[in-house]
Amino acid sequence: MEPVIISMVSLCRHYEMGDQIVKALDNINMEFRRNDYAAIMGPSGSGKSTLMNIIGCLDTPTSGIYELNGTNVAEMDDDELARVRNREIGFVFQTFNLLPRMNCLRNVELPLIYAGVAPEERHERAEQALLSVGLGDRIQHKPSELSGGQIQRVAIARALVNKPSIILADEPTGNLDTATSHDIMEMFGKLSNEGNTIILITHEEDIARFTHRIIRLRDGRIESDERQ
Amino acid sequence: MKQNLQQFRYETAESLKIALFQIRSNKIRSFLTALGVIIGIVSITMMGTAINGIDMGFEKSLSMIGYDVIYVQKTSWSTMGEWWRYRNRPDLKTEYAGQINRIIADNPATELEIAVPQMSTYQAMATYKDRVLEQIFSLGTNQEYLKTASGDLAAGRFFTPGESAGSEMVCVVGDDIASGLFPNENALGKTISLKNRKFRIVGVFKKQGKFLGLFSFDNQVIMPLGAFEKVYGRKMFVTIRVKIKDETRVVEAKEELLGLMRRIRRIAPGKEENFSINEQKAFKSQLDPIKNGIAAAGIFITGMSLFVGAIGIMNITFVSVRERTREIGLRKALGAKRKTILLQFLIESVMICLLGGLVGLVTALLITFTIEKAIPDFPVQFSFTLVFASLGVSVLTGIISGLAPAVNASKLDPADSLRYE
Ligand SMILES: Nc1ncnc2c1ncn2[C@@H]1O[C@H](COP(=O)(O)OP(=O)(O)OP(=O)(O)O)[C@@H](O)[C@H]1O
Ligand SMILES: [Mg+2]
Numbered sequence: 001m002e003p004v005i006i007s008m009v010s011l012c013r014h015y016e017m018g019d020q021i022v023k024a025l026d027n028i029n030m031e032f033r034r035n036d037y038a039a040i041m042g043p044s045g046s047g048k049s050t051l052m053n054i055i056g057c058l059d060t061p062t063s064g065i066y067e068l069n070g071t072n073v074a075e076m077d078d079d080e081l082a083r084v085r086n087r088e089i090g091f092v093f094q095t096f097n098l099l100p101r102m103n104c105l106r107n108v109e110l111p112l113i114y115a116g117v118a119p120e121e122r123h124e125r126a127e128q129a130l131l132s133v134g135l136g137d138r139i140q141h142k143p144s145e146l147s148g149g150q151i152q153r154v155a156i157a158r159a160l161v162n163k164p165s166i167i168l169a170d171e172p173t174g175n176l177d178t179a180t181s182h183d184i185m186e187m188f189g190k191l192s193n194e195g196n197t198i199i200l201i202t203h204e205e206d207i208a209r210f211t212h213r214i215i216r217l218r219d220g221r222i223e224s225d226e227r228q
Numbered sequence: 229m230k231q232n233l234q235q236f237r238y239e240t241a242e243s244l245k246i247a248l249f250q251i252r253s254n255k256i257r258s259f260l261t262a263l264g265v266i267i268g269i270v271s272i273t274m275m276g277t278a279i280n281g282i283d284m285g286f287e288k289s290l291s292m293i294g295y296d297v298i299y300v301q302k303t304s305w306s307t308m309g310e311w312w313r314y315r316n317r318p319d320l321k322t323e324y325a326g327q328i329n330r331i332i333a334d335n336p337a338t339e340l341e342i343a344v345p346q347m348s349t350y351q352a353m354a355t356y357k358d359r360v361l362e363q364i365f366s367l368g369t370n371q372e373y374l375k376t377a378s379g380d381l382a383a384g385r386f387f388t389p390g391e392s393a394g395s396e397m398v399c400v401v402g403d404d405i406a407s408g409l410f411p412n413e414n415a416l417g418k419t420i421s422l423k424n425r426k427f428r429i430v431g432v433f434k435k436q437g438k439f440l441g442l443f444s445f446d447n448q449v450i451m452p453l454g455a456f457e458k459v460y461g462r463k464m465f466v467t468i469r470v471k472i473k474d475e476t477r478v479v480e481a482k483e484e485l486l487g488l489m490r491r492i493r494r495i496a497p498g499k500e501e502n503f504s505i506n507e508q509k510a511f512k513s514q515l516d517p518i519k520n521g522i523a524a525a526g527i528f529i530t531g532m533s534l535f536v537g538a539i540g541i542m543n544i545t546f547v548s549v550r551e552r553t554r555e556i557g558l559r560k561a562l563g564a565k566r567k568t569i570l571l572q573f574l575i576e577s578v579m580i581c582l583l584g585g586l587v588g589l590v591t592a593l594l595i596t597f598t599i600e601k602a603i604p605d606f607p608v609q610f611s612f613t614l615v616f617a618s619l620g621v622s623v624l625t626g627i628i629s630g631l632a633p634a635v636n637a638s639k640l641d642p643a644d645s646l647r648y649e
Contacts (some may be wrong), residue, residue, distance in 0.1 A: 017300075042359025058561055059643035079565050087562020097558045097646060101253070113242050115562035158562075 002034035005056060005197050007168065010045055011064030012221075014048050025048040026220035032167075032199065037192035039208040048168055048201045049094055051217070055199065056091050056168045057081050065208035086114050090159030094170035094201075097152050104154050105139045111121040111162040127158040132187070133178075141176070148175040155183065160191075163177045167191065169200040173207055185210035239564075243572040247579045250548070260582030261544045264537020265625055268530050269588025269618045270595070275526025276614040278521050286515060287435070290508045292348050296475040297376045297507075299487060300324065300468040300483055304504035305514070317502040320466040322347055322453060325370075328470065328485075328587055339472055339481035340488075344372045346467040347456050354449060355421045356402075356409040364405060366422065368456020368464075376469040379445060384416045384431035387452055391430075395454025400431035402446035420449075424460050427451060478507055534621065537584070538629035545577050545633035547639075556637050557645025570638040576621055577630025584634045585622030589615060 013025035015219050024047045032038065053059035054066060057073060067072045068084065076084070085091075090111075098107045108126040117125070130139055133153040143151055154177045158169055167188065173181035189210060192198045200211070208214050209228075216223040251258045285402035302410070303314045320497075332338040352366035371392045387398050399420070406415035406429075419426050436445040456464070482505050495501055504632035556569055564572075596610050 002579070008494070028547055053643045056561070058646070059641075079567075082560065082565040082568075083560055083561050092560055093561075093646065095646075097561075098553060099556065101249070110559070111562045114559075114565075114568065116231060116238055119238070157526075162563075 002036075002093070004031050005034055005036075005069055006030075006032035007065075007067045008054075008061075009065045009067075011054070011061045013054060013059070013061045018054075021093045022218070023220045025054070025061070028220075028222060030215070030222065030225065031198055033034055033196060035192050035195050036213060037189060037198045037211045038200070038213040038215060039045055039211040040199065040217060041203065042223070046217040047195035047220040048217055050220075052056050052168050052170050052199070052201060054076070054089075055166075056089050058091075082114070086111055086162065088165055088220065090162065090167045091165035091166075092155050092159045092172045092200075094174075096143075096155040096157075098151060098154055100143050103140050104146075104157075107143070107154055108158045108161050111158065115162055126157075127163055129161040130154070131208050133157045133159070134183070149177065149180060152176060153180075153184075166197045167199070169198070171201050171203070180206060182210075215223060239633055240571065240575070243568075244579075246572060246578040250576055251583065257544065258583070259581055260568060261540050262580050264533050264535075264540050264592065265581050265622055266585030266588040267535075267545050268534035268537055269585045269622060270592045270626070271526055271533060272530040272593050272618050273589060273592035273610075273614050274595065275522060276617070277592065277610055278522050278526075279608050280513065280611055280614070281453050281494065282519055282522075290397065295478075295508065296483060297318055298470050298472060298478065299506040300470065300485065301504055301506055304508045308331045314504075319455060319463070320468065320503060322466055323466075324489070324492055325468050328468065328488055331488055331491075334434070339474065339477055339484050341471045342372055342378050342471050344369055344469045344471075345453060346373070346461075346469055347453060348467065349460055349464050351567070352422060352449065352460075355411065356418065359409050359448040363447075365444075365487060366456065366460065367448055367450045368453040368460075369450060369469075370453055370514065373469075376471045376638060379436060380433040383414070384429070384433050386431055387569065392452040394453075395458065397425060397427050397454050397458075398430045399427040399453070399455075401450075402433045402444070402448040403435040404431045404444060404446035405449060405475045416634070422449065423459050427455070438441045442515045467592045475531050477632050478509075482507065486633070492608070530621075537581075538625050541580060541626065541629040541631060544580075545573060545630050546636070547598045549573060549633050549637040553640065553648040556640050557642045559649065560640070560642040560645060566634045566638040568642075573634035573637050574627060576636070578626030581622040581626030582619065584617050588622075589618055 008030045010026040011030075012023065015024055026047075028051065040051065042048055049177040050059070052128075054061055057068070057076075058116060060066075060074065068088070072084060073081070087149060099110075105123065105126050106169055108129055109122045112122040112125060127136070127139060129217050130136060130213075133156050135150060135157065138150060143154070146154065153171065155174055156169070159169065169188075173184055176184065188200070189199050192212075200207075202208050211228075213225070213227045215225045232244075240362050241368060251569055256515065291589065300320065302317050302320055323345040325345035326344035328340070332340045332343075332484070346367060346369045348367040350363065350365045354361045354364055354366045371387060371389045374386055382403070384400070386400055387396070390396075401415065401420075410418060415429050415432050417429065419428050423429070433446070433448075438446075439442045466542075470481075472478065472487055477494065485505055486501065489503055489505070493502065559569065559572075
């Protein structure tokens, strides 16, 4: 068995909205192993993005324990969290979040800047990452000059550029045609075979079928968790 | 460690790039924001320039009257304006100069070189044909005068011992008088009238400029003492000009002269003297209140505009942080540390201030330049200390005004920020 990388125990994430409490995540107990390739599914508002944010160290649980590589994330300070986000995690956001006024290359370079990579190497690696998602000819384009699918691929390139061990993708294929979606999913499959942990959110069953494990959420709880 | 340093370098380079980009894409906003700093820097440099200029003009003026001359007079320069304190003092006599010279001739250890008598009025009037010059400075002295005063002759000569002893009606005039009475002619050899007495011009001084911008050496008519008395009488203001041997020993020289004068005037020990010994240092203390006034006004204006500027920059940085909440969230999500974000926004506000400071400096330089061209006598003096001081002040303003918004930005929660619309 591969080692456990992510473990959640009685994890809750509540939002207080006035006098009402929204239980976005409610008592989650779950583990991910080193080369897991998992899909999280569930209706809108079931807590998928919230879960991703917590796994990605962007958000912290209201209660419960979240351990990453055996360390309780609650005990890490801000700088350590930033380091983990930079080195260990590649995030593809549901809304992509590219910087609109920078070209693709600069966007993809961003994580490398915070990793302290020298400029020449930065360019090279960012270019490589853009090539691997089929955007080698769009390097100098700004997000506003790209199609939805291309933007999504830039976001994926940025998530991969620092060679993170954990890749978290919030609907990475939402805007892609079937052929490109399948290309991306196969790329993720390859990365998981190389020992990376990949967790993605999707609404499409045929995308989920590329993965080895499907977790279904409903109202902040795990409805099912099946390996295939 | 080395890795950290390198990372810091790359992050700072990135922050600089972002800051420049932000300023370039919000040109008008940046300019308006920096306006307070611009005005502040202009006023701080203009103030410094004025004070420097006053000091410079002062030094120039002092060198005009010489560091090695002290003056015996009825009143003291350091308490100018308090004339009533001296009204009961007896007038000085021009004969004192000769008495002093005789005493120091017998004393080989003396600090004093020579005493020269002077009688003067600044209410004189000179005429040549139908041209009239009023409010000129008329001065009677002897042939030794030039040993105690600066001033080179442009033409002719100073009057001779013979002319001095014979009280001949000859005079040496300053440049303003020569050019005022003889705009298109050579003044040398001409005869001018002072109170209806005819004087022949035997020498013309080179232009010297104004002393402290008030009193002009170019406005003088210098003549033998006896001739002066014939024109203006014996009751005019007397000064004994005393040249000292070593300008580093002014204190000792003053001490000696004080003793001499007490002897000449027969003042009993313990009694206060009824004359004053003046040196240029007295002017310095006169000037301090003016300089302090300019400094106070300058600091007030600078302080106000920098304060307003700082608030403007703080405000705009807060706006900028809010506008770019998503960007901040994203950068944090991708691994930017708190201090990286903090530094990024600090660099932005410092850069705005620094650019404002540079614009202010250039503006101040242009103003200085214009003033210099328009009014050559106006004392202005730009200095590098001022450049560094104002750039330092700009950076400081940037840090102070950017700190609160930058700290705010650095503390933003990445998940919340990424959801911010
Ligand atoms: N910052 C917040 N404040 C209050 N409530 C929130 C906040 N973020 C999420 N929620 C609530 O938590 C629940 C889960 O939201 P989440 O974004 O995780 O859903 P999701 O499964 O990703 O949905 P979708 O498929 O539409 O992206 C929702 O009911 C949402 O309203
Ligand atoms: Mg979502």
